[in-house]
Amino acid sequence: MAETRSTCPYCGVGCGVLVSPAGAVRGDPEHPANRGRLCSKGTALGETLDQPGRLLHPEVDGRRASWDAALDAVAEGFRGALAEHGPAGVALYVSGQLLTEDYFAANKFAKGFLGTGNIDSNSRLCMASAVAGHRRAFGEDIVPGIYEDLELADLVVLVGSNLAWCHPVLFQRLQAARAARPEMRVVVVDPRRTATCEGADLHLPLAPGSDVALFNGLLRHLHASGRRSEAAGLDAALAAAGGGTGGETGIDPALLTTFFAWFAATPRTVTLFSQGANQSSSGTDKANAIINCHLLTGSIGQPGAGPFSVTGQPNAMGGREVGALATTLAGHLDWDNPAEVEALRGFWQAPSLAAGPGLKAVELFQAAGEGRIGALWIMATNPAVSLPDAAAVRAAMRRVPCLVVSECVRESDTVDLARIRLPALGWGEKEGTVTNSERVISRQRGFRPAPGEARPDWWAVAEVAARLGWGEAFAWEGPAAIFREHAAVTALARPAARAFDLSGLAGLTDADYGTLPPTRWPVARPGEAGGRLSPPARFVATPSRPPAHATSPAYPLRLLTGRLRDQWHSMTRTGAVPRLMAHSPEPVAAINPADAAGLTDGGLARVASAWGSAVLRLRHDPAVARGAVFVPMHWTDRFAPAARINAAVNPAVDPHSGQPELKHTPVRVEPVGMAWHGFALARRPLGTALANWTALLPAADGVWRHELGGLEAPAEAFARLRVLLEEPDAAWVVLEDPAAGLHRAALLRDGRLLACLFLDPAPALPARDWLVGLFADARIGSDARRALLAGAPADGPAPSPTICVCHGIAAAGICRAIAAGADTLALVGEATRAGTGCGSCKPEIAALLVAQRIPEPA
Missing domain, CATH: 3.40.50.740 (Rossmann fold)
Known part of the structure; x- marks a missing residue:
């Protein structure tokens, strides 16, 4: 039977898909957006079709x-x-x-x-700020460019866009173009060092909210370099741009000089901007500050050039x-x-x-x-x-x-x-x-x-x-x-x-x-199809102003929210797919180690603002800028009720677009003390009310993982949770050391693993992957039974995080391949298959190559 041509329901890239009658999904090689490519979420679409929990009647x-x-x-x-x-x-x-x-x-x-x-x-x-910016500049909500411009450009500037994770197929197209034309340059403007920065020629780690100051500085530089325009509003835009030095951006002046010089010297430049710019109390001005620079260079509507807003939704x-x-x-x-x-x-x-x-x-x-x-x-x-x-x-x-x-x-x-x-x-x-x-x-x-x-x-x-x-x-x-x-x-x-x-x-x-x-579009007559647009435009004055709420001694850090690579919105589709949970299985707040005094890596922490708070696992992450905290926005009552970060986000909005400031909320981060930390693996979900802090996720087909933290005495919690996990005709294997606060148990029936429960005073518990794998065995072997309560095989490799969800390849396997001589992305793919599916993991593989000091060829 023939496949059905349809369109992926995730991000704004709009990839074409071919779906078999059985629900198998592959990229449509004839669709202009993706030409057969898909990301991790798109390749897993077939696994979302028969999820339980549908609303079936009014x-x-x-x-x-x-x-x-x-x-x-x-x-x-x-x-x-x-x-x-x-x-x-x-x-x-x-x-x-x-x-x-x-x-x-x-x-x-x-x-x-x-x-x-x-x-x-x-x-x-x-993208409401982009809409308002377009209407102010063009008189209409127009995106002038097309995806091909990313491949034709000599310089691509990514502003507030973790393209590798949020629009992976566009990132794949960009990477393919760079491989074909090594002289192409990529600049990433982002407070965090994201996956998109891997392989970029320049990363500008600007202070959150300072995008307008950056592009006002670029506008002044372009004008001083001799650029002129007959479009209305230039004098007012230059006056609003002021005469600052760029210090308010927090970017090294040498990096600013390089960026300004590249932009001025490169007629074919695309500036792609997304939520990182839009989600701000000055988001509309950010859009117009970007458009102003392209208007001054006369590049709007030209092949391989212009401002390009990409949307988050299909x-x-x-x-x-x-x-x-x-x-x-x-x-x-x-x-x-x-x-x-x-x-x-x-x-x-x-x-x-x-x-x-x-x-x-x-x-x-x-x-x-x-x-x-x-x-x-x-x-x-x-x-x-x-x-x-x-x-x-x-x-x-x-x-x-x-x-x-x-x-x-x-x-x-x-x-x-x-x-x-x-x-x-x-x-x-x-x-x-x-x-x-x-x-x-x-x-x-x-x-x-x-x-x-x-x-x-x-x-x-x-x-x-x-x-x-x-x-x-x-x-x-x-x-x-x-x-x-x-x-x-x-x-x-x-x-x-x-x-x-x-x-x-x-x-x-x-x-x-x-x-x-x-x-x-536009399609004014039957049979037509639109291309690039060169709309009449005007400059818009964009004075730089700080975010709506400043940090303070009570709330000294800035909260940035965003997306994960393999998750979508509030996880109603993706959250039920085990392999999409493998890459980022817990709600995590990432903080620079220099800001983490008194905060345990892997412990629980409260991110609190004047509006509310959330409790998440804390990770020390040097990719996050000093003074900032990054938290994904996906977690809900269904998966982790205490980790809903938007409870803490301030409700300030852009005065023109009404778009909320989701990238800058003053917060403090404080440790959350627990009497014990633990996890339970079971063949059925037990809900999110098991402990004072619970995160629930599917770990494999028919296996549910419950991450836990509690305030009651560990022995009491251990006894209570074992009752909840009980199954008929099953027996417990138990290891307890009450003096050390260590409690571990596994529930088996005829050698088949039904559940396991690990509690410890500290959050440094065994990795879950090996234990999850045992649930697939009809009867676990004697070696596994002996190692069961240790949480890892006695002589096997230590479990490590999953990098490639398409093929289930962990970081340790990739690192072994690199150590054995796989010194390029292609060779890693040949050795392990990692990166050969949807390709969304390639930036992380590249980071592992860099970490082991084996450079990826240009």
């Missing part, structure tokens, strides 16, 4: 309900909220996980018929296109243009069209906390985890009388708070389109039947709209009809100029839509 007030009853309840909730609060008292909070057709339906429902601007997306947390761009941000209208139409507003009102036959922008994400949940939102519909996102000041967000959601959540999963921090739960289709089940960071529209195609009673998100919106009396405006027969309407809306700005134009796709038949190939 629920109202905690009880199963029919779709009719649930939709009636949603409609009644919105009707009541409109009557009590007016349009300002209803809202939708949607997601870059939605398909464009779902997004379009939600935005039309909110702005066109509820009459509210209160529809915002979790993309507000991702359809953040689609949400921007349909206007599903509180600050935008559908089709890039403009509230400030009365003719365009009237055109949309007439096209939709929507007399109650929203009069102006609504509440952005942080404002929206603050309004909910103040009791001003009577009905809120959340789709495909988890704001109880992802928004800053997360405890206040949870309290706000509890205050909303009609809280509706459309989701695939039954258990999430947000679903748990909902009054009405609607089962949505997931990836592989739904039909529609997504738009990636280079403006390429691709089809997501269903290849699996809908589970249970799950339905498309657009269908649920249309059904509620019909119950509120607007059924005719939402009477679509399927996603193709929605796409045609979306494409037609993009023509309403004429005769005004808009780069975003899909009117050439407005006449697609259902069959055409079914076979639609990847297509880059």
